[in-house]
Amino acid sequence: MRHLTLLRILVVVAAVLVIEGLCRIGVIGRFTMQPPSEIIRDLYRVLASGKFNAAIASTLMNSAVAFVLSVTVGISLAAAIHRRRIVREALDPLFATYYAIPVLAFYPLLIMLLGVGDAPKIMIAFMLGVIAVIVNTLNGLDRVPKVLVKTARVLQMSPVETAVRVTLPFATPYMLTGIKFAVAYSLIGIIGSEFILSSNGIGFEISFSYNNYNNSVMYPLILLVLIIAIALNILLSYWEKIILSRRGLA
Amino acid sequence: MNVAVPVQKTTDVLIRGVTKVFRRSPAEGDVHALGPIDLELRAGEFFAVVGPSGCGKSSLLEIIAGISEPTEGEVLFEGKPIRGRVPEGIGVVFQEDACFPWMDVSANIAMGLRNMPIGSAEREQRVKGALEMMGLTEFRGSYPTQLSGGMRQRVCIARTMVMAPRLILLDEPFGALDQQTRLLMGEEMLKLWRRVGTTIFLITHALDEAAMLADRIGVMSARPGRLLDIIETGWPVERTSEVVTRPEFGQITARLWKGLREESLKAIRDDRAAP
Numbered sequence: 001m002r003h004l005t006l007l008r009i010l011v012v013v014a015a016v017l018v019i020e021g022l023c024r025i026g027v028i029g030r031f032t033m034q035p036p037s038e039i040i041r042d043l044y045r046v047l048a049s050g051k052f053n054a055a056i057a058s059t060l061m062n063s064a065v066a067f068v069l070s071v072t073v074g075i076s077l078a079a080a081i082h083r084r085r086i087v088r089e090a091l092d093p094l095f096a097t098y099y100a101i102p103v104l105a106f107y108p109l110l111i112m113l114l115g116v117g118d119a120p121k122i123m124i125a126f127m128l129g130v131i132a133v134i135v136n137t138l139n140g141l142d143r144v145p146k147v148l149v150k151t152a153r154v155l156q157m158s159p160v161e162t163a164v165r166v167t168l169p170f171a172t173p174y175m176l177t178g179i180k181f182a183v184a185y186s187l188i189g190i191i192g193s194e195f196i197l198s199s200n201g202i203g204f205e206i207s208f209s210y211n212n213y214n215n216s217v218m219y220p221l222i223l224l225v226l227i228i229a230i231a232l233n234i235l236l237s238y239w240e241k242i243i244l245s246r247r248g249l250a
Numbered sequence: 251m252n253v254a255v256p257v258q259k260t261t262d263v264l265i266r267g268v269t270k271v272f273r274r275s276p277a278e279g280d281v282h283a284l285g286p287i288d289l290e291l292r293a294g295e296f297f298a299v300v301g302p303s304g305c306g307k308s309s310l311l312e313i314i315a316g317i318s319e320p321t322e323g324e325v326l327f328e329g330k331p332i333r334g335r336v337p338e339g340i341g342v343v344f345q346e347d348a349c350f351p352w353m354d355v356s357a358n359i360a361m362g363l364r365n366m367p368i369g370s371a372e373r374e375q376r377v378k379g380a381l382e383m384m385g386l387t388e389f390r391g392s393y394p395t396q397l398s399g400g401m402r403q404r405v406c407i408a409r410t411m412v413m414a415p416r417l418i419l420l421d422e423p424f425g426a427l428d429q430q431t432r433l434l435m436g437e438e439m440l441k442l443w444r445r446v447g448t449t450i451f452l453i454t455h456a457l458d459e460a461a462m463l464a465d466r467i468g469v470m471s472a473r474p475g476r477l478l479d480i481i482e483t484g485w486p487v488e489r490t491s492e493v494v495t496r497p498e499f500g501q502i503t504a505r506l507w508k509g510l511r512e513e514s515l516k517a518i519r520d521d522r523a524a525p
Contacts (some may be wrong), residue, residue: 038419150317153335154342154364169352239386247351248395 034215043220050219052205059190059202060228062118066125067186071179074133079163081139098131103189105184107197121198122217125189129182136178173249183232190229191225263291263314263417263449267323269474270309282474284309285445286323289468289477291417291449295442298452298460300506301470302517307453310475311421314451315342327417341415345422351393356390359457362409380408383442400431404438411442420452424459436463437491444487457478457510461502462493469509472517479509 016036023035034042046052069177081087103124110120144167152162168175192204202221209218268343269285284306312318312327316336325332328341336342343364349358359377368376381387384404403423405500410418420439424432436459443450454460460467461483469479482515483502485493493499 019281044363143347145348147348149342150312150342150344151348154315154340155338155361156338166350166360169350172352242350246393246395248393 015226025110031213031215032104034136034219038216039219040222042216043223044078044216046220046224047156048068052202052217055201056224057119058200059194061233062201063186063190064127065118065181066129069122069126070129070133070182070186074182075137075168076177077130078134078137079142079168082167088138088234095131095135104196107193111197116197121190121193124193125186128185128189130186132181133175133178136181137168137171137175139179140174141167143174144170149242173240173243175248176243180233180236182197183236186203187225187229262293262328263451264293264326265289265310265314265323268310268320268325268386269315269322270306270313270318270322274366282499284313284473284475287475287477289480291451292451294447295465296443296450296463297466297468298454298464299459299468299470299473300454300457300510302472302510302514302521303455304473304517305470306473306475306514308348308421309471311342311419311451311453314417314421315340317342330430333372339416340419341410341413341417342419343403343406343423345425347394347399347402347426348406349397351394354391355397357384358394358405359386359408361411362411362413366413376412376414380412383411383445384408384438386504400427403427403430403435407439407442411446412525414446415448417449417451420450420454422453425455432459433462433491434496439463440489457503457506458494458499460490461472461499461506462489467502467506469506470513472513472520478513481505485514 002146019028019033020035020037022216023030023033081091091165106127108125109186113125144153148166148170149162152166190201191203191206194201195207198204202225206218206221206225209215265287267286267288272281272283274280274493287310298308299310307320313320314327314332316325316332316334319334327337328336343439353361358379359380360373360439363376364375366373374431378387381390386401386404389397389401397405403426406424409449417480423439424435427435439450440463452460452463464483465485467481467483468477469481470476471478474483481502482496
């Protein structure tokens with residue numbers, strides 16, 4: 001396992017070094033992209049200047065709100081519809097085809113419904129993330145052994161207590177897959193929305209820098225988004241590993 | 251710790267005309283799984299039920315537990331009817347692994363006490379006692395996947411015992427274990443039964459297990475399961491697995507098999523004939 005991790009790091013380092021080399025010898029023009037070492041240096045400058053703090057905070061806050069909404073609404077809805085056969089039969093095909101719908105295309109409608117603030121961006125990110133949470137939570141709940149539900153009844157648990165203490169904890173490894181998607185979709189939804197319907201946030205700043213040929217801001221912000229996404233993913237993977245190892249699944 | 255909370259000697263179970271029919275589509279036809287069954291469990295006795303596969307043994311146990319409802323008839327526990335919920339005072343150990351995989355052994359056992367009106371000191375005391383009683387003390391921090399099948403079943407038994415139930419229902423609890431472990435687990439169950447003095451209702455496929463453990467054995471017919479015979483074993487309360495070496499043990503298992511052979515053949519024929 002450690003060898004695999006090392007290999008992954010080596011692949012990334014090698015790719016970065018190749019890009020660095022291509023930039024240095026002029027195969028990739030400075031106008032297209034500065035060398036990765038300079039992007040890192042510029043990221044430090046961008047962060048130290050404090051000029052983009054409001055944009056970063058806005059993106060992170062909106063992503064967090066969308067994530068929390070996706071997870072709480074997704075898990076609650078999944079728990080509510082799990083045992084309702086007719087609702088499941090009606091909704092399962094819709095869930096399966098949901099991601100064929102380009103949610104971002106609904107932004108004009110969302111602006112009309114929710115105004116021009118943060119709400120439409122959060123709604124887009126929520127719409128992207130919530131179905132992944134629902135589908136994966138349902139997948140986990142479908143796998144709860146009947147004997148655990150019977151045991152909950154023997155232990156005098158109410159239906160809500162059974163969900164909170166037995167079925168949802170059992171489904172946690174599956175829910176985590178949905179939660180990982182929700183993290184990714186929250187960032188994608190918010191940053192993607194900022195590109196097209198915002199005047200603040202990291203997405204807007206990346207777009208603004210791109211339109212003004214300002215690579216020394218655009219690439220560091222892209223790197224920042226990458227760092228945030230990877231850090232969150234590592235954190236969730238670590239949590240997942242702990243949960244799976246307790247169950248002998250890691 | 252004292253898991254061996256004294257049992258009220260008024261404990262009894264009365265099963266009156268219990269029938270279970272599983273409703274299906276008109277094309278498939280309903281399945282008459284069980285009954286009618288009439289049976290009385292005496293307070294503090296060890297009662298076993300044997301019967302061919304699919305005769306409704308587990309359905310009967312779930313009806314007694316209050317996990318499922320009978321189509322007809324009723325079950326009284328301590329004189330009160332059981333309707334749709336598991337009454338306080340009943341513990342159930344299932345054949346399948348019912349440990350919560352995300353909890354360690356101590357937490358699994360403590361789950362049995364979650365809804366009981368007792369203080370945290372008594373809670374800890376009962377869990378500690380159950381760990382000791384089931385030989386799990388050194389594994390209290392282990393997770394179920396780190397334990398053998400027999401040890402996981404002991405965790406489930408311990409979780410039931412901490413609740414100090416007045417009636418314990420065992421649904422083939424040793425079915426997944428090898429023969430030696432089953433004998434030893436049966437012996438442990440006898441010790442627990444003597445110590446706690448509770449009423450035990452055991453469902454089993456194994457005739458030797460029933461003959462070794464029970465005071466009385468109910469023999470069930472093929473589906474729809476009815477009680478064909480009730481055999482008194484006559485074992486002393488202070489018995490161990492060594493009763494299997496006694497001549498009476500052979501006589502009891504022979505009588506059980508005599509009653510069951512034709513029913514088992516009938517069950518196999520029914521299974522083959524099923525669409």
